[in-house]
Amino acid sequence: AGGPYATSDYESMLTDGNVDLAVLGEGEFTLKEIIEKTMENGKKLPPREVLENIPGIAFLTDQDKNAAYLSNREIIILDRITPQLNQFSSENLEYLNRPQDLVYIIYTSGSSGYPKSITLEHRNLMNLLYHEFTRTGVDFSHHVLQFASVGFDVSAQEIFTTLLSGGKLHLMDSEIKGDLPLWLDFIRTNLIEIVFLPPVFLRFIFDDQEMADRFPVCVRHIIAAGEALLIPKLLKEHLIRHLVFLHNHYGPSETHVVTVLTLDPAKDIPELPSIGKPILNT
Numbered sequence: 001a002g003g004p005y006a007t008s009d010y011e012s013m014l015t016d017g018n019v020d021l022a023v024l025g026e027g028e029f030t031l032k033e034i035i036e037k038t039m040e041n042g043k044k045l046p047p048r049e050v051l052e053n054i055p056g057i058a059f060l061t062d063q064d065k066n067a068a069y070l071s072n073r074e075i076i077i078l079d080r081i082t083p084q085l086n087q088f089s090s091e092n093l094e095y096l097n098r099p100q101d102l103v104y105i106i107y108t109s110g111s112s113g114y115p116k117s118i119t120l121e122h123r124n125l126m127n128l129l130y131h132e133f134t135r136t137g138v139d140f141s142h143h144v145l146q147f148a149s150v151g152f153d154v155s156a157q158e159i160f161t162t163l164l165s166g167g168k169l170h171l172m173d174s175e176i177k178g179d180l181p182l183w184l185d186f187i188r189t190n191l192i193e194i195v196f197l198p199p200v201f202l203r204f205i206f207d208d209q210e211m212a213d214r215f216p217v218c219v220r221h222i223i224a225a226g227e228a229l230l231i232p233k234l235l236k237e238h239l240i241r242h243l244v245f246l247h248n249h250y251g252p253s254e255t256h257v258v259t260v261l262t263l264d265p266a267k268d269i270p271e272l273p274s275i276g277k278p279i280l281n282t
Contacts, residue, residue, distance in 0.1 A: 021034075103156070105119050106118050140194060143167065143191055146158050170186075184216060193221065196224075196225070212238060230272060
């Protein structure tokens with residue numbers, strides 16, 4: 001398309017933070033559409049919503065450009081490094097961990113009332129993951145929200161259920177997490193289908209009609225844990241109207257989750273549901 005990179009290799013262009021828009025491939029038809037839309041727009045590059053409808057374009061937002069300036073990026077061309085890759089084994093790595101090995105430590109009062117550190121083993125988490133993959137009907141291979149802090153044991157569920165299923169785990173910064181309307185927009189924009197939320201946070205949303213109306217309908221499963229689950233009227237209406245499954249998890253910190261209850265939106269939803277039945281091996 002001309003310009004400083006008409007005959008350059010694309011690695012140079014990809015590392016240039018001044019480039020806003022690139023045409024992929026040969027690009028004659030793409031370029032023709034860009035020129036037409038630019039002329040229609042008073043000889044200025046059209047806005048993003050117009051560009052998104054033109055096939056064959058890759059373009060950077062200001063946020064992307066800022067991130068590019070702050071990071072050292074290396075462009076890896078797979079066909080050029082194949083000889084190097086072929087020097088390494090393609091076999092799976094051998095297992096190094098045993099079921100009784102430590103997987104994480106959480107600092108909590110647990111069930112004693114006194115602060116202490118609790119050690120969880122691989123088999124604790126693996127047992128829970130196996131139950132979630134085989135007995136809950138939740139498909140974690142989709143979009144999942146990373147909401148819990150890594151200092152809270154629920155974060156282990158968010159991370160490993162998603163990554164071990166080939167799903168996409170969506171991280172958010174603290175500004176979004178602390179702004180409820182932005183948080184709801186983040187879920188909606190990213191089409192997140194599975195959220196792990198503490199019951200008190202659920203009540204906070206569904207005790208307010210405006211916030212309840214804004215809760216994204218893309219969410220198919222809500223997994224609640226950490227305290228007694230109370231289902232407000234607005235939450236019950238949302239579950240039934242949008243066919244959302246609500247899962248109640250219970251367990252002391254010493255064991256992670258030990259019981260699970262799944263509330264089917266097509267069946268009765270009590271205001272105070274039970275903690276359910278024990279998962280396998282507990």
